[in-house]
Amino acid sequence: MSHSAVESVQASLDVIGARNGELNAFLQVFEAEAAARARNVDAGETLPLAGMTVAIKDNICTRAGRTTCASRMLEHYESPFDATAVERLEAAGAVIVGKTNLDEFAMGSSCEHSAFGPTRNPWDASRVPGGSSGGSAAAVAAGMCDVALGSDTGGSVRQPAGLCGVVGVKPTYGRVSRFGLVAFASSLDQIGVFARSCADAARVLGVISGPDERDATSAQRDDTDFTGQLGRPPEGLTLGVPSFARDEAVSADTRDVFEATCEALRAAGVSLVDIELPHAAHGVAAYYIVAPAEASSNLARYDGVRYGRRAEGVGSLDELYTRSRSEGFGHEVQRRIMLGTHVLSSGYHDAYYVNALRVRRRIKQDYDAVFARGIDAVLTPTSPSPAFGIGEKLDDPMALYVEDLFTVGANLAGLPGVSVPAGFASVNGRELPVGAHLVGPAWGEAGLMGAAAVIERIRGATGRIATA
Amino acid sequence: MPPTVQHVRPIIGMEIHVELSTRAKVFAHAPSPACTLLEPAGANVMTDELVLALPGSLPVLNRRAVELSMLVGMALGCAIADLAVWDRKSYFYPDLPKAYQISQYADPICGPGVVEVPGLDEQGEIDLDADPTPIRITRAHLEEDAGKLVHDCAGGTGTGVDLNRAGTPLLEIVTEPDFVSAAQCVAFARELRRVCRFVGATLGVMQRGHMRFEPNINCELTLSDGRKVRTPIVEVKNLNSFRALAGAVDYELRAQPERYLEDGREMGVGAKSTRGWDDERMTTVAQRDKEDAHDYRYFPDPDLPPVVVDAAWRERVRAALCELPMSRLRRYVKDYGLALKQGEQLVEERPVCDLLDASVEAAAATGMDPNDAGRQAANLLLQAGARIANERAQETGDPVLPSDLGVNAPQIAALLAMRAEGAISADGVDTVFEALASGEHAGGDARLVAETLGVIIVRDEGQLETWCDEAIAAMPEIADDVRAGKVQAVGRLIGDVRKRSGGSADAKSVREMLLNKLGQG
Numbered sequence: 001m002s003h004s005a006v007e008s009v010q011a012s013l014d015v016i017g018a019r020n021g022e023l024n025a026f027l028q029v030f031e032a033e034a035a036a037r038a039r040n041v042d043a044g045e046t047l048p049l050a051g052m053t054v055a056i057k058d059n060i061c062t063r064a065g066r067t068t069c070a071s072r073m074l075e076h077y078e079s080p081f082d083a084t085a086v087e088r089l090e091a092a093g094a095v096i097v098g099k100t101n102l103d104e105f106a107m108g109s110s111c112e113h114s115a116f117g118p119t120r121n122p123w124d125a126s127r128v129p130g131g132s133s134g135g136s137a138a139a140v141a142a143g144m145c146d147v148a149l150g151s152d153t154g155g156s157v158r159q160p161a162g163l164c165g166v167v168g169v170k171p172t173y174g175r176v177s178r179f180g181l182v183a184f185a186s187s188l189d190q191i192g193v194f195a196r197s198c199a200d201a202a203r204v205l206g207v208i209s210g211p212d213e214r215d216a217t218s219a220q221r222d223d224t225d226f227t228g229q230l231g232r233p234p235e236g237l238t239l240g241v242p243s244f245a246r247d248e249a250v251s252a253d254t255r256d257v258f259e260a261t262c263e264a265l266r267a268a269g270v271s272l273v274d275i276e277l278p279h280a281a282h283g284v285a286a287y288y289i290v291a292p293a294e295a296s297s298n299l300a301r302y303d304g305v306r307y308g309r310r311a312e313g314v315g316s317l318d319e320l321y322t323r324s325r326s327e328g329f330g331h332e333v334q335r336r337i338m339l340g341t342h343v344l345s346s347g348y349h350d351a352y353y354v355n356a357l358r359v360r361r362r363i364k365q366d367y368d369a370v371f372a373r374g375i376d377a378v379l380t381p382t383s384p385s386p387a388f389g390i391g392e393k394l395d396d397p398m399a400l401y402v403e404d405l406f407t408v409g410a411n412l413a414g415l416p417g418v419s420v421p422a423g424f425a426s427v428n429g430r431e432l433p434v435g436a437h438l439v440g441p442a443w444g445e446a447g448l449m450g451a452a453a454v455i456e457r458i459r460g461a462t463g464r465i466a467t468a
Numbered sequence: 469m470p471p472t473v474q475h476v477r478p479i480i481g482m483e484i485h486v487e488l489s490t491r492a493k494v495f496a497h498a499p500s501p502a503c504t505l506l507e508p509a510g511a512n513v514m515t516d517e518l519v520l521a522l523p524g525s526l527p528v529l530n531r532r533a534v535e536l537s538m539l540v541g542m543a544l545g546c547a548i549a550d551l552a553v554w555d556r557k558s559y560f561y562p563d564l565p566k567a568y569q570i571s572q573y574a575d576p577i578c579g580p581g582v583v584e585v586p587g588l589d590e591q592g593e594i595d596l597d598a599d600p601t602p603i604r605i606t607r608a609h610l611e612e613d614a615g616k617l618v619h620d621c622a623g624g625t626g627t628g629v630d631l632n633r634a635g636t637p638l639l640e641i642v643t644e645p646d647f648v649s650a651a652q653c654v655a656f657a658r659e660l661r662r663v664c665r666f667v668g669a670t671l672g673v674m675q676r677g678h679m680r681f682e683p684n685i686n687c688e689l690t691l692s693d694g695r696k697v698r699t700p701i702v703e704v705k706n707l708n709s710f711r712a713l714a715g716a717v718d719y720e721l722r723a724q725p726e727r728y729l730e731d732g733r734e735m736g737v738g739a740k741s742t743r744g745w746d747d748e749r750m751t752t753v754a755q756r757d758k759e760d761a762h763d764y765r766y767f768p769d770p771d772l773p774p775v776v777v778d779a780a781w782r783e784r785v786r787a788a789l790c791e792l793p794m795s796r797l798r799r800y801v802k803d804y805g806l807a808l809k810q811g812e813q814l815v816e817e818r819p820v821c822d823l824l825d826a827s828v829e830a831a832a833a834t835g836m837d838p839n840d841a842g843r844q845a846a847n848l849l850l851q852a853g854a855r856i857a858n859e860r861a862q863e864t865g866d867p868v869l870p871s872d873l874g875v876n877a878p879q880i881a882a883l884l885a886m887r888a889e890g891a892i893s894a895d896g897v898d899t900v901f902e903a904l905a906s907g908e909h910a911g912g913d914a915r916l917v918a919e920t921l922g923v924i925i926v927r928d929e930g931q932l933e934t935w936c937d938e939a940i941a942a943m944p945e946i947a948d949d950v951r952a953g954k955v956q957a958v959g960r961l962i963g964d965v966r967k968r969s970g971g972s973a974d975a976k977s978v979r980e981m982l983l984n985k986l987g988q989g
Binding site for chain 1: 523567
């Protein structure tokens with residue numbers, strides 16, 4: 001890195017100062033702490049991520065500042081510990097510049113469901129950045145920091161990466177410790193990385209990966225160098241394109257960019273194979289049972305008793321619970337808690353929850369079968385359309401849920417997925433990014449990042465700073 | 469005319485909660501209050517991010533808790549599962565920080581088993597000659613305990629939450645309804661406590677709530693019109709003494725036929741009720757039924773992979789099993805000839821039994837009859853040992869066992885051997901034991917200590933004769949009485965000789981010599 005950490009951090013803080021008022025990507029900026037930390041990094045030994053500026057989604061615990069999950073419930077909550085991923089970034093010399101906005105408790109695909117106002121898309125401030133990690137995606141796209149951490153439960157890293165024109169990678173379930181990630185749906189949640197290049201994304205993901213005794217679901221795997229295939233040639237790469245990549249839900253803009261991408265890949269020597277993922281169509285339905293079910297349980301701890309929002313002047317224990325939770329949680333969170341409580345309740349449990357788990361297993365089997373045929377990764381658009389307008393889908397939760405069409409499969413199957421910029425669609429005179437999405441076999445992050453780097457090189461849509 | 473009750477057949481099952489004595493909690497690194505006799509230094513001092521259910525915290529299994537569960541299961545004859553799955557049991561209550569309890573619902577660590585409860589006599593005491601009663605164990609599963617609400621805190625105005633106990637590993641053992649009396653329930657409960665303490669699974673301090681009993685009680689009534697009906701099941705919650713357990717079961721067995729005659733309600737769906745125990749009035753009392761809160765929405769905990777128990781782990785755990793208390797009690801009473809009470813006293817504490825058994829083994833190695841050695845060693849531990857332990861406990865304020873005195877099995881075996889040789893008197897055995905238990909002679913060779921203390925019986929016939937002659941000369945009237953045939957008078961002379969010998973003369977030899985000298989041999 002040619003710049004000192006102090007210079008990098010100052011540059012990052014300058015951009016944040018200039019643009020955050022408009023974009024609302026950061027909920028907190030750690031100016032003094034980041035500057036001090038940068039001086040320490042410059043004074044110390046050479047570290048792998050020395051001076052790299054990082055933003056942390058505000059549902060990932062940091063000792064610094066607050067960890068709010070963009071919720072009134074945790075508006076003033078300060079975590080006494082750092083998430084493992086945060087610890088590892090700092091140990092590698094990265095400097096945390098602030099905490100980013102999200103859909104409350106990571107529930108949403110637009111970053112509009114934040115208690116602290118929506119984040120705006122840096123390519124067009126009238127549009128959403130996607131979600132739930134919209135703040136992290138917008139921050140990286142706007143050049144407010146080098147990289148950012150997000151969390152991905154159904155596409156919450158990859159979809160905003162696609163809408164903001166940055167690289168967003170969600171690793172295999174168990175690759176990155178969830179210790180310190182505020183749980184939404186524990187069997188689906190993974191911390192992921194945003195960057196303006198596949199190389200940065202691969203490096204940072206490598207740093208935060210690896211076993212952690214504080215997370216019983218973290219895998220005992222030390223193969224955490226994901227940079228080895230970044231320079232691989234397009235020839236010999238086989239990508240499977242499932243028929244639902246051309247689903248009717250996909251907009252014409254997105255379809256055009258996707259087809260052009262396929263054409264360019266073919267021309268460069270990548271072999272594209274038509275495949276079927278027979279149960280993929282049920283992915284969203286299964287996801288919206290499993291995720292709310294787990295969320296209803298994970299969010300039950302916010303009861304006003306020990307920390308967080310506590311209703312005033314209550315007359316009974318039940319009133320303390322209902323009022324604290326009604327006041328602390330926004331509508332989307334309440335909707336999902338109710339949905340999850342319902343699908344787990346006696347009499348409905350088998351019809352909903354157990355069936356959804358069955359679908360989940362089938363989806364995993366579909367992917368396993370595809371990879372067993374020698375397909376390196378499954379290629380689709382990242383989301384059905386480019387960034388939509390703020391408020392456009394707010395009253396139609398089902399339309400928002402379809403945003404997850406291409407991404408939920410990787411979460412349900414526990415597989416790694418990446419969104420890489422594939423081009424731009426011109427919408428009302430604005431250039432809006434469109435992402436290509438790849439899902440690879442479990443523990444195949446190195447190969448997956450290699451495939452993403454092929455698209456990155458061929459399409460040349462990565463690395464631009466978004467200036468609206 | 470309404471029917472009357474001709475016969476009552478009790479049907480009783482039990483759920484028993486045992487707090488396991490792991491150092492850390494079952495899913496957290498915070499220390500557990502159930503592993504020490506010390507009181508916590510205050511409320512909420514045994515917590516960490518998981519116990520407080522802070523955002524971002526995750527449970528990580530303490531495998532020791534699983535091992536202790538397996539040990540108890542093995543001791544109860546349960547099948548140990550190959551796979552145990554963690555489930556979340558959801559309900560809101562301030563003593564449950566995550567608002568769900570991590571438990572094992574469908575796939576518990578211990579499956580069905582059978583325990584033999586000793587046969588009882590009419591007073592409810594153990595009768596080793598009566599047939600034992602088999603009690604079927606349904607299952608035993610591991611879960612986390614909840615915290616406690618502290619009422620009237622903050623100057624009597626509020627209710628506080630103390631999470632010291634939250635997350636303590638709790639083994640819930642469930643039996644089939646195989647009990648027919650309160651005495652049987654208590655005999656089982658006592659046996660279970662002994663077993664759990666013997667395998668090192670719990671400290672078993674009842675006052676601390678280390679074991680809590682929940683009997684499920686109903687009866688089959690034979691009515692005067694020939695019908696047989698079953699009364700509604702009553703579950704009595706949270707009994708933490710044997711007295712309360714006996715009282716609650718007895719009370720319900722008396723109350724249920726009367727309740728039936730009043731309201732005619734029979735066992736069935738929705739007819740089960742929960743009652744508590746009033747220790748002062750010795751009655752059960754109805755508790756508010758939380759029927760609306762009974763949908764626990766169980767689902768597998770995604771934070772915790774299932775526990776896989778392979779054969780190697782199972783056998784490693786099994787190797788830590790020991791001979792169980794009932795088997796030892798039978799041996800002590802039947803083989804050593806101890807009184808039942810003595811046996812029961814011994815099997816209260818495994819370290820005492822282990823010292824006893826090791827002493828017998830060491831004595832047998834020197835050629836002693838093991839049963840004689842067992843009887844004598846047990847008497848030594850229960851008399852001199854218990855007396856010194858009690859004194860020690862009084863001084864220090866901590867509980868002290870006869871096995872805590874620093875006297876080891878080879879020393880006890882040496883004492884028994886000396887006694888068998890006639891080298892030392894019964895008093896001498898106690899004297900040396902006490903000396904070995906004291907700082908000055910701790911760890912010493914029992915024989916050398918006996919010599920140092922001068923309690924080795926003098927075998928020097930000449931010396932003995934001198935003492936006897938001196939005694940006879942000192943008490944001529946008594947000597948004459950003996951000569952005249954009043955043999956029991958010889959006791960005073962024996963005492964005099966023993967005094968002259970400083971205790972080293974063996975009473976038996978002295979008596980023989982005196983009687984010979986006085987023409988009564």
